[in-house]
Amino acid sequence: MTRFCLLPGLVLLASVSGFASGPGDRVATDPKSVVSAESAAGASPMPVAELLQTVRLAGSTWSPDGKQIGYISNASGRLNLWVMQADGTGARQLLKSNDRQSSPAFTKDGKEIVFEQDKGGDELYDLYAVSVGGGEPKNLTNTDKTSESGPLFSKDGKWLAFGSKEKVESSTNLAVMEWPAGTARLLTHEKDPKASWDAVDWSPDGRYVYAVRQVGTEDADVYRVEVKSGAAENLTAHTGKVLMLASAVSPDGKTLLMTSNEKGGYANVALLDVASKKRRWVTDTQWEAHAGGFSPRGDTFTYILNADGRATINFVDGKTLKASDRGVPAGLNTPGAGPTAFREDGSYLFSHQDSTHAPNLYLLSAGGTVTQVTHNESPVLTSATLPSSQLVTYKSFDGKMISALVWVPFNLKRDGTAPVVVMPHGGPTGQTLDSFSPRAILLVSRGYVVIAPNVRGSTGYGMEFQKANYKDLGGADLKDEIAGVDFLKATGFVDAKKVGIWGGSYGGFMTLMAIGKNPEMWAAAVDEYGILDWYTMLAHEDAQLQEYEKSLLGDPVVDKAVYEASSPLKYIREEKAPLLVLQGERDIRVPKEEAEQVVEILKKEGRTVDAVYYPEEGHGFIKREHQVDELTRSVGWFDKYLKGETKAQ
Template sequence: MRKLVQILSLFVIFSLSLFSQTYTIEQYLNIKSAGAPTVSPDGKFIAYLTDITGTNQVWKVGISAGCPEQLTFFDERVQFVSWNPKDKYWILFGKDLGGNERTQLFLLKSDGSEIKRLTFKDDVIYNFGTWSDDGTMFAFTSNERNRAFFDVYVMNIKTGKVDLIWQNDGNNYVVAWSPDNRYILVSQNRSSFDNDLYLVEYPSGKAVNITPHTQPARYMNPRFSVDGRKIYLLSDEGKEFVGLAYIDVKDGKLNYIYSTNWDITTFELSKDGRRIVFVLNVDGYSEVYSLDITTGKVVKLGFPSGGIVGGLRFTNDGRKLIFTYQSPVKNQDIYYYDFVTREVKQITYSSTAGIPISSFVEPKLVRFKSFDGLEIPGYLYLPKNAKKDSSLPVIVSIHGGPEAQELPRFSALYQFFINNGYAIYAPNIRGSTGYGKTYASLDNTTKRKDAIRDVAMIPEFLKTTGYIDPKKIVVYGGSYGGYMTLAAVTFYPDLWAAGVDLVGISNFLTFLKNTGAWRQKHRMAEYGDPEKDAEFLKEISPFYHVDRIKAPLMIIQGANDPRVPKSESDQIVESIKSRGGVVEYLVFDDEGHGLAKLKNRIKAYKAVVEFLDKYVKDKKMGL
């Protein structure tokens, strides 16, 4: 009996040591992921992107078996990859320089032996669209003629000949090509919640709008039916939530197939046209369904739960569906679902850098009522064995967009801070997607202050949980989340112990003037017109109210950022310093809108950790 007690005691001690084990920020940032799968025409391989080397590069692996093989070896990130639908020997990919988003296009031999550059103007953006059905051509858009607009082009990959198909002063993207190669489908985007689809005849360039509408609506992810008579797509025309629909090419009528009180986030059509698989977004978590096009029957599939499914790609025989999966406690990898055996099998195995999965923490989905009674959902992460003694520092993480949604994704950074004694609260404040068209519009233009007030309500809500030290609340975010960070510490200065802003907007007037020419109208639709709304934009811009800031700030910026230019960070840093405020500033000369390179992520987030430990974690209660 004594021996048994000793063994049990040793087991308890060992278990507690596992829970108390901490790991370095370098380890967490070396956790890898795999995504963006594209399937070879013979169905034997996938090409995909993974950051094993520190930036996303193209890799290849057999679907059923085989060792992963690296195909590209750049210092810069690869942005996308697409396998030729008919020629197993060629893969298309895109790459920019230093995060500047001026994407250039390349052809890659599928054994990695040859790379052909296809575009050669480094100051121009080339947006890949889709392949022709026979794989001899691909359609793309480019702002070569005018940096504010994207025209439609077609390139023949054998001859290299490029033809301008549709010249149009709009924000255009190629989204599909009909099976008979007769029509290229183009999405013209006016805002994040309003676009039209144009059928552009190839090669004449004659264009017809097939989605005329009066109220804002989205028409997304279109796919031609096998016979080319229908276009399957996602839409919220006349609806609160995004549903699955089709447009009859002949009469242009929109017909809904499936809709509910949650958004459908993505879908894929099998190559034989008999099956659609779609993903439902239920409070951020993915549910996957199969729809039989002939019978209309919908069946829920046995996919992994508790996380996010994406990257859907059928093999040509329709038997397997390739997909990506991640959850708060599982870094993203690529899997397949077999429709015959109904089994899910993992294809890629991304490293967790020696950190046990058992140490990762799941969040709780919680809601609080904002100033006007609106319920705000969010994810609360607590360290293991957290106690209700009001002692935890917390990071309030605001997502970017704003037309986006905080999801139960894997975040190495979240898990690092949780493992080191911080709580994380990641809300979907008003203006977020995933909760209906009305909710997403509640922060538009002059309603921006209401979204800021949502953030200001969070500290009081967190106090009620019993876990949080009210003197140790940090606000953190990137891009639009960076703006909300700056706005929070400016307009509600007494609530925050510190703020961390990555590539955030500080002044809407200068931002709308200096952001990429192709983005200006799109952003005005969300934030306001700098001429008509100048006074209001000044009112909500932190730059004009720097004197109110009390909390220490850390600001991180990429020098090549085309979305939120470096000048946005420069000007507020200079203003804070001139007033004697506390601000630490890191600029990365080889980055854009965010940090793509591992060495830079390590440098930046080590600095963030030191900053927060100095100003927040080690701060004494009540001081």
């Protein structure tokens, strides 16, 4: 799904007990139940550089023999390709590049890894292959104006499927090449600018690619596409707007594991019989249940349940449909390898994190033993004591229930003196998950109360809630953010005159909208690659994002009043909060023209504004020195304007 944000990270579930059975069962949290935990040692400010020494893993995959893991790591300060042994030892960096690498996939013989790489954050990916032993990578696609991404090998290793998107077009098509010497060939030729294709799995005989054709954010079908002819068969034909998504094919090729929201707009998991096209439901929930993968024998499959931003992995018996977490530790657990997290011996690789522990890979043996594979935390983080996030629910201005994560410093008194920072998420079709958040850790360790609301328009609470800000961006959803501040005021911890806001992408848009529409409320703000004017966005953004924007705001001609009312440009001259603007120079999602406009306008108005444009960065900053600068400047900005401190971080 296209969003004005970096794709959401991983999810962690503290405990399923005590949580609502669905969004409709949530009750408002008593503000006085929000606590400041006591700590004899307290909490010293977490150093930015030390926190960022904690290694980030962006993707992993099993080698065919299950003895190695290929993965993307920023251990060197860049997101590059690495390999390690299955037990986490022997980590080796295969490639060194300033550019972003992602989506590793082993060849059938295990001798090479195929991956994607862009240029300076431009998101125009080429596919490359490199020997597991090292050496120079080979550019397989070598195109300047086409982005090839998501490599997926057939079971026999003879075919490679991937997505192909022309720079000037909005649709991503399905492409294949014979391995190892074939050339790229399109299987689909999409004509609808709102539609795109995504390969999800191969039939066991390599004859078909199973793919999802999605139209906008509300409608999708699963197709079986013949590789030789390109003939596409719709397996989930339906009426109305329903998301039909697939994730995996059973080893015998007879069953598809899929997700559908046809039950009232809530994502649930089903098994699709390929021959009859009939579905058998596995879940019936109003939280988000997303299909996972099959075990090598096909007797077990998985799905991930996201309940209010916290998630767990469920292992399901294929015959009885009984589910179990198999003793996986509670937390934000997600599959740790693609296209399947299972190994041939039945063991399962997963990623685990929570609000106080960084993501690491773990291995669940077939016998139920859990072993930690990676140890990504820096020594400083390992020894640090951090306050956990707290999940709260509050009523917004119109009674709509809003969930949020709150972080409260240790040993804080209810004397109304603590500064607050609101962290709106990207999207808007996104969700703040209960994950390890460097931003929140940096702030809470310095005495800030932090709140990250999942306002209307967020995913995770059903399609009706997701569409609740349609043609009203920065309207009622901004009021949901403000209601979160009102909730914090009622806790007795915070000072209403020391409220800041910090967001990126759509969160940056929300930041600009907030300080423009409610200028008296905010004392400081940080906008990272946020949208100022939806019309200049249309002129400069990627073609696929143009269609996404129209799906949120309507026709730019017919709905001109909506575009203008939803643009911070209309209100920004009213802002009073000191504003820091951070932007990547090669961002195709929110181009730098948005940041430049903000800065130019506020400087002319004589306001307090500063800006940094990071070279060779796209949407979000991946180079460690830029991340250090980003976080150091942002925390320093709040320390100066919310706390009156000017000391270096």
